[in-house]
Amino acid sequence: MIKNSLSRLFRGQRSFFLMVPALVWQILFLCIPLVVIFILSFLKVQDNVTLSYSLSHYASFFKPQYLKIIFRSLLLGSINTLICLLIGYPLAYYLVFRVGRWKNTLLFLLILPFWTNLLVLAYAWFFVLDKYGLFNNSLMSLGVISEPLTLLNTPFSVYLVMIYCYLPFMVLPIYSILEKLDKRLIEASDDLGARWWESFWRVIFPLSMSGIQTGVFLVFVQSFGEFVIPELLGGGKTFYVGTLISHYFLVSRNPFAGAAFTCFSVLFLIAVAYMLYRMFKKVNSTGGVR
Amino acid sequence: MRGISRYALPLFTLCIYVFLYVPIVVLILFSFNRSAYPYTWGGFSLHWYRELFQSTDLLHALYNSLIVACVSMVLSILLAVLFVFFRPKNKFNNLLPLFYGGLAAPEVVLAVGLLTLFYFLMVPLGLTTIIAGHTLVGLGYTIPIIQSRFEELDTRYTEASMDLGASQFQTLWRVIVPLLYPALIASGLLVFIVSLDDFVIAFFTSGAATQTLPMYIFSMIRSGATPVVNALSVFLLVISSLVVMMFSWLQISKADMV
Numbered sequence: 315m316i317k318n319s320l321s322r323l324f325r326g327q328r329s330f331f332l333m334v335p336a337l338v339w340q341i342l343f344l345c346i347p348l349v350v351i352f353i354l355s356f357l358k359v360q361d362n363v364t365l366s367y368s369l370s371h372y373a374s375f376f377k378p379q380y381l382k383i384i385f386r387s388l389l390l391g392s393i394n395t396l397i398c399l400l401i402g403y404p405l406a407y408y409l410v411f412r413v414g415r416w417k418n419t420l421l422f423l424l425i426l427p428f429w430t431n432l433l434v435l436a437y438a439w440f441f442v443l444d445k446y447g448l449f450n451n452s453l454m455s456l457g458v459i460s461e462p463l464t465l466l467n468t469p470f471s472v473y474l475v476m477i478y479c480y481l482p483f484m485v486l487p488i489y490s491i492l493e494k495l496d497k498r499l500i501e502a503s504d505d506l507g508a509r510w511w512e513s514f515w516r517v518i519f520p521l522s523m524s525g526i527q528t529g530v531f532l533v534f535v536q537s538f539g540e541f542v543i544p545e546l547l548g549g550g551k552t553f554y555v556g557t558l559i560s561h562y563f564l565v566s567r568n569p570f571a572g573a574a575f576t577c578f579s580v581l582f583l584i585a586v587a588y589m590l591y592r593m594f595k596k597v598n599s600t601g602g603v604r
Numbered sequence: 605m606r607g608i609s610r611y612a613l614p615l616f617t618l619c620i621y622v623f624l625y626v627p628i629v630v631l632i633l634f635s636f637n638r639s640a641y642p643y644t645w646g647g648f649s650l651h652w653y654r655e656l657f658q659s660t661d662l663l664h665a666l667y668n669s670l671i672v673a674c675v676s677m678v679l680s681i682l683l684a685v686l687f688v689f690f691r692p693k694n695k696f697n698n699l700l701p702l703f704y705g706g707l708a709a710p711e712v713v714l715a716v717g718l719l720t721l722f723y724f725l726m727v728p729l730g731l732t733t734i735i736a737g738h739t740l741v742g743l744g745y746t747i748p749i750i751q752s753r754f755e756e757l758d759t760r761y762t763e764a765s766m767d768l769g770a771s772q773f774q775t776l777w778r779v780i781v782p783l784l785y786p787a788l789i790a791s792g793l794l795v796f797i798v799s800l801d802d803f804v805i806a807f808f809t810s811g812a813a814t815q816t817l818p819m820y821i822f823s824m825i826r827s828g829a830t831p832v833v834n835a836l837s838v839f840l841l842v843i844s845s846l847v848v849m850m851f852s853w854l855q856i857s858k859a860d861m862v
Contacts, residue, residue, distance in 0.1 A: 329690050329772050336687035336743055337699065343740040344705050347717025354720065405620055408613045420621070422848060427624055429844045431801045433821045434837040438627035440825075441634060446644070448630055478623070531708075539710025542803055546825060556712045563716055563808070569723070576716055583710070 354573035371574030384579050387555040388586060391538040394476045395484075398533050399526065401477070402484035406525075407518070409485075410492040421489075428482035436546050439475050440466065443547075467549030475547050476537055483536070484529040491525030492518070520597075527594045531587065538583050555579045628841070635834035652835040659832065665820040668731060672806070672816060673799040675735050680742030680795045681788055687747060688754045689776050700751070707744040714740070715808035722809065729811025737805040742795035749794075753787035754780070786854055797847050800840075 358368035375381070409420055427435060442448045443465040450462040465471055495518065503513040541556030550557070559579070562572025635653070639646025656662065706714060718737050722729060761783065765775040781788070803818040810816065815823075817840070824833050 330692055332690040333687045333696075336683040336747065337702070339683060339736075339739060340702050340705065340743060343718060343721070343736050344702070344709075344714070347714075347721040348709075350720050350724065351713075351717050401620060404613060405617055408617045412613060418852070420617075422852065423621060423624070425848055426841075426845060427628070429797050429801075429848055430628075431818060431821070431837075431840050431844070433803055433818050433825065434631075434840050435627070437821065437825055437833060437837060438631040441630040442627050448626070478627075481620075481624070535708065535710055539712040541712050542822070546822075556710070559712050559716055560808070563719060569720060572716065573720070576713055580710075580713060 351573045351576055354570055355577045356574075357570050359570065371571050372578060374571075375575060375578050380575070380578075383553050383558055384555060384582050386552070387538050387540075387579070388582060390473070390476065390540070390544075390554060391534045391586075393473065394480055394537045395530055395534045397477050398481050398484040399530065402481055402529065403488055403526070406485045406488040406492055407514075409489060410495075424482060424485060427479075428486065432479055432542060433546075435479050436475055436543055439471070439478070439547065443471050443474075466547065467551065469548070469552065471547040472544050472552075475543050476540065479543065480533045480537055483532045487528035487532065488522060488525040491522045491528075495521055523594065523598055530590060530594075534590070535583065535587065631834055632838050632841070635831065635838045637831055637834070640831065652831045655832050656835040656839065661815070662817075662820060662832075662836065665815045665817045668814060669800055669817040672731055672734050672738060673796045676738035676742050676799045677792045677796045679735070679739045680746045681750075681792045683739070684743060684746035684750045684791070685776070685781065685784070685788070688750050689780055690772075693759075700747070703744050703747045705744070706741040711802075711804040712808075715805045718805065719808045729809055730814050731810075733809040733811070734806050734814070734816065737809050738795070738799040738802060741798060741802070741805070745794045745798065746791040749791040750784060750787050753784055757783055789854060790851065793847055793850060797844065800843070 355371060356367055356369065357365050358370060360366050405424075409417060409424070413420055440447070444450070445462045445464065445466070447465075449465065450459070453459045454462065499517055499521070500513055503517045504510070508516070539556045539559075540554065541560055544550075544552065544554045544557050545560075548554075548557075553561070559572060559576050562568050562575060634645075636648050636650065637645055638649035638651065714737065718733065718740075719729075722733050727733060757780070761779050762775055765779045766772070770778070801818065803822060806816045806819055807822070810819065817836075821833060821836065824830070
């Protein structure tokens with residue numbers, strides 16, 4: 315009988331249960347942990363023994379030093395996203411529309427850093443930005459400066475390497491949208507007498523909005539929570555959201571406050587992401603920039 | 605106005621590529637540096653490469669990373685194929701966004717969540733817990749890629765196979781999997797490289813005793829890097845280049861690599 319029902323299970327159309335493992339994985343390792351973090355954020359240890367419900371963690375975050383960290387991360391995310399977009403869009407445009415023979419090579423060279431270990435990329439910058447690194451050495455031998463500049467362990471080095479590491483995340487989604495774009499639309503626009511920048515601004519740009527959207531969200535969300543680059547290139551002196559969260563969990567071993575700070579900062583992230591989402595929706599519904 | 609697109613854009617692109625490659629080229633050059641002092645050139649030498657492959661800590665970290673990357677890759681492909689193939693047609697479409705969650709949330713939040721979960725379930729931290737996290741992220745790559753290729757397949761392949769008496773598993777294994785081959789390899793490679801590169805999830809969920817390659821690099825950079833790290837970095841660069849070349853070789857649209 316078992317054999318019978320098993321064979322019915324496998325031969326009929328009823329093996330839907332095999333789609334379940336992937337779902338279970340996602341629920342167990344994504345949804346449940348998020349719920350656990352959320353619950354933890356309302357708990358507090360009393361006298362080292364009992365747990366009690368408390369909002370005190372949240373209340374304590376409404377202090378300038380915590381808000382400052384969140385705004386520092388929001389600023390890092392926004393500026394990084396903006397610069398990546400300003401650099402990345404022309405680059406993607408150029409690769410799709412203007413490069414002939416070298417397209418595959420240039421694309422390969424763009425993808426390679428994207429697929430290279432983030433730590434390796436960050437580490438490579440030490441050679442450029444160090445007190446006796448390439449940048450200072452070349453400037454000094456050119457006589458522009460007489461004393462080496464301090465570039466490492468400053469916000470400047472954090473921003474620079476962030477842009478460096480996140481640029482491909484912006485370029486590739488835009489590239490793939492532009493690549494799929496129906497070239498006849500541009501020809502039509504050109505034939506009807508539009509200048510190239512009119513074709514760009516009124517045809518290409520609005521149609522590439524979904525690629526921009528993907529790139530903006532990818533870069534913004536990940537750079538908001540970035541942990542490695544501020545830690546390595548910021549000298550660990552300045553806290554960002556990612557570094558503070560890891561500090562709570564790994565250094566001061568206070569998962570309750572850590573969970574609360576995670577939820578608190580994610581609220582800001584969601585608020586900004588929602589604003590961005592509304593903005594994109596508005597731009598899309600009005601048919602792009604006019 | 606034409607001048608902008610004729611001269612300014614190429615020049616701009618050139619600058620970006622210089623920006624992208626100057627650090628990498630300098631890093632490669634200095635990996636062949638004889639001098640132990642990191643930023644002064646002391647002549648050509650392969651010394652650091654020799655030292656690299658003699659360091660047992662490093663080889664151990666490399667071994668851990670490769671195990672995690674391979675297992676995560678296989679699991680992500682396997683779970684994704686099962687999900688895509690056995691999902692009733694046009695049903696449960698609203699479940700798909702669930703798989704983007706691992707890509708949409710900040711990595712540090714995922715990592716902290718996993719750490720807390722394992723802590724409460726009293727799961728000992730180690731390679732298994734890293735694999736759990738990497739497969740979670742990996743499914744975010746494999747499911748959309750395999751799903752979209754699966755949808756492009758003619759459903760008559762499946763119908764014909766089933767009509768001719770093949771079971772669902774035979775159909776999956778002998779008809780669908782061969783047809784999906786490029787998508788499986790592409791998404792698998794993506795998971796492999798993402799897993800090999802990941803630092804944050806591994807850092808949080810590995811426990812004190814286990815170290816992966818990115819963690820090894822991180823601790824070395826922090827404790828004052830020796831040029832061995834340069835040699836290791838070049839080694840990793842070579843691996844990435846090989847994987848990207850495999851992609852081109854497989855004739856997969858590069859735009860899909862995002």
